[in-house]
Amino acid sequence: MLAVVDCNAFYCNCERLFRPDLKNTPIVVLSNNDGCVISRTPEAKKFDIAMGVPYHHISKLCREKKIAVFSSNFALYTNLSHRVMSVLKSITSRVEVYSVDEAFIDLSGARDFFHEGQYIKAEVERLVGIPVSIGIAPTKTLAKMAVEMAKKSHFGVISLDTKKKQLDALKGLPVSAVWGVGHGRQLRLQSIGIKTATDLMNYKNPLLLRKNLTKLGEQIQDELNGIQCFPLGERTEKKKSISSTRTFSQASYDKIVVSQAIATHASDVACELRMQGSVCKKIAIMIRSNPFQSFHEQYNGMLAANLLTPTSNTFELIKIAFELLDEMWKHGISIHKAGVFALDIQDEHEHEVDLFAPIIDPRQAELMRTIDCINDREGPRMVRSAACGTDNKAWAMRQNMLSPRYTTSWIDLPMVR
């Protein structure tokens, strides 16, 4: 049996720790530049404040309803996240930190799962002060469903430790509520007659399931049936890609301003690389204009360079990033967002350091241009750059940038912190 421990409205409750007077007040926390809502308490949800809405759409409501609004403070959230995780590690030896506000833990030693869950919840709240919900089940997928129920329940803990409880929990849930089933997979499942979580659990045609959902479909189905496919991992492994990107508070035409941002991002990425003892074999930079100002000429570019000598050296990475920026810079277009990506990451000691080797592969004299597009009158085209691992289609959907058949779905997409 395993459990997922999920902090309730994590960022909001981090802020609340220092503002006990806001105990029952609705709170929202905003993203970088106070752009949009990335966390909100149940009290704020009652005003229909959705995840990801632009703040300027709800600022009036916030004033009227006296909703407390915070700019984000990620240093604080990271710190409190570590504290929560160490409490969990002190209680159970096997903890998989899944995200800043979520962890899977092993509960196999417990005699009474529900009471163990309550104990853990109480300990986290006592020692850190962050309220959590806990879902307990034989598999991660079921535990995720349990924790969703737990958030709405009085105790904040739900244990699906018997088959009957599991069946009851799935009853009536749409298949999109299953962990790992997003909009695209939901449509594919619908096309073969699977509409609810129970449908998926009982589906009898593994070939068709695999055809539509690849191997993952069968795994999710097994997990719903209590068969573990995604075992608890320790997750101490190193990151496989590292990025640093930021929207400017004010878009800029100035190459110097953008260079400064690029240098900062490259330096951050280099620092992260060294912290995990890695080097990267490929570096990419991204600059783009503001897609919301569709009346302006748009630019969305990404350029990558393969490195002959993998590195995590700040100066080397900044130098290459600047070369890339030179290569792709477009005069007369205001840049709204910029970023640096470290790709093809490998262990530091895995490659031999040759101090005299050139950094950029001379065989690739001209830098690899992966994306470079300027839109015409029809509005920005989003082109995905594969290597960076970003999800431009989902992103474009959220931004209402794709055709109308997509725009209706963007609200379904999880917009998360």
Added chain:
DNA sequence: TCTGGGGTCCTAGGACCC
């Protein structure tokens, strides 16, 4: 000149998640 099969590696792209 034509024809064959099998394997591995790499990359672009799709989908999801928090």
Added chain:
DNA sequence: TCTGGGGTCCTAGGACCC
């Protein structure tokens, strides 16, 4: 006026080798 940031995994298909 004002719309975030950071990740993972899987697969198809092409390049290349024998």
